[in-house]
Amino acid sequence: MTDTLRTLIFDQSSCRAHLVHLTDAWQKVVANNSYPAPVQQVLGELVAASTMLSASLKFEGSLIIQIQGDGPIRLLVAECNSRLGLRATVKLADGAEIPETANFKSLVNATGKGICAIILDPRNRLPGQAPYQGIVPLEGESVADSLEGYMHSSEQLETKLILNADSSTAAGVMLQQMPQHGGVVSTKPHDADGWDRLKALINTVQSAEHLSTDTDEMAKRLFWEEDPDGLAERQARFECTCSREKVGCMLVSLGQAELDDALSETATVEIQCDFCNANYSYTREDCNALFTDDAGDNSEPLPPTLH
Numbered sequence: 152m153t154d155t156l157r158t159l160i161f162d163q164s165s166c167r168a169h170l171v172h173l174t175d176a177w178q179k180v181v182a183n184n185s186y187p188a189p190v191q192q193v194l195g196e197l198v199a200a201s202t203m204l205s206a207s208l209k210f211e212g213s214l215i216i217q218i219q220g221d222g223p224i225r226l227l228v229a230e231c232n233s234r235l236g237l238r239a240t241v242k243l244a245d246g247a248e249i250p251e252t253a254n255f256k257s258l259v260n261a262t263g264k265g266i267c268a269i270i271l272d273p274r275n276r277l278p279g280q281a282p283y284q285g286i287v288p289l290e291g292e293s294v295a296d297s298l299e300g301y302m303h304s305s306e307q308l309e310t311k312l313i314l315n316a317d318s319s320t321a322a323g324v325m326l327q328q329m330p331q332h333g334g335v336v337s338t339k340p341h342d343a344d345g346w347d348r349l350k351a352l353i354n355t356v357q358s359a360e361h362l363s364t365d366t367d368e369m370a371k372r373l374f375w376e377e378d379p380d381g382l383a384e385r386q387a388r389f390e391c392t393c394s395r396e397k398v399g400c401m402l403v404s405l406g407q408a409e410l411d412d413a414l415s416e417t418a419t420v421e422i423q424c425d426f427c428n429a430n431y432s433y434t435r436e437d438c439n440a441l442f443t444d445d446a447g448d449n450s451e452p453l454p455p456t457l458h
């Protein structure tokens with residue numbers, strides 16, 4: 152099976168692990184954009200992380216990780232919804248040159264001004280309700296380091312991440328310490344060393360093995376002595392949520408004057424989706440209709456990068 156996510160519960164250790172192995176879904180992200188290899192690696196790791204973080208939340212909606220970089224990468228976005236539909240995109244600085252040896256730090260935190268935001272956008276968000284957003288300065292040498300730092304400072308949740316990606320596969324293991332059950336007397340004794348032992352186990356994962364091993368096999372290799380409870384395997388997929396309606400709202404938010412300006416130079420306004428490359432074309436008539444239809448009153452905020 153491809154594009155799977157597996158969750159394991161280590162009850163006695165009060166820990167939970169997620170494993171993800173993305174091939175088809177990740178290759179669709181790659182196919183939509185031709186990024187240099189070091190950029191692909193960083194984005195793939197972010198996609199794997201967003202899938203596991205999304206799966207770890209009891210939340211109906213989309214989890215969006217945005218890294219605003221100060222180097223050749225200006226923006227990295229990985230988004231995963233509660234059905235494990237994922238999409239991702241990168242914005243490079245104008246004229247950016249990416250050396251083969253570029254690493255996470257040189258790509259997004261060259262002068263230490265990078266920031267990392269995690270946004271939770273509920274599926275049935277009420278009009279005017281803002282999505283939840285946490286922002287921390289970017290720290291660490293890798294995507295995994297930075298997100299561990301985010302989870303520690305923003306969510307007070309100890310998290311250990313192993314992330315790997317190349318042009319065909321994005322893979323991750325995430326270990327999280329869970330709050331111990333309050334008030335419920337467990338029949339099993341608490342294993343105080345569990346966190347350290349599980350962390351040591353996932354630290355043994357090597358990149359090549361990780362990329363070539365599915366979640367089922369990886370879970371067996373890592374945790375065969377631990378006897379965790381496994382939840383049903385879940386399927387992830389590439390899924391873009393762009394639509395003509397959302398693009399229309401975005402155009403309305405630009406204002407009629409700006410659209411008139413654009414239309415004085417070309418016959419149509421063309422908007423391309425950053426995530427899936429879908430093209431939306433608006434003639435002058437289409438644009439005028441946006442401002443006269445009821446749809447024009449829709450004041451729903453924009454998705455974070457569709458502008």
Ligand SMILES: [Zn+2]
Pocket residue numbers: 391392393424425426427428429
């Ligand atoms: Zn799209």
